[in-house]
Amino acid sequence: MNKFGKCLTCNVDLEPVYFEEKESKLYENTLIETGRVRTAVDYLVCPCCGERFIVDDSFDGPWVPKTYRG
């Protein structure tokens, strides 16, 4: 079973579209990057009809140091 679910229209498995999210923190009223990144799911897309489904952060990976990934 596809953990991302199925398209309500086509009943086919949705596919995740990933992006690299940079972690940032508020420091003295300025948003600074911590240097850590994670692979986050931007949205799910149906390969059949192309419809996009917005998701929350429940599919996102753990934060890792940028150097870990090269």
Ligand SMILES: [Zn+2]
């Ligand atoms: Zn569809």
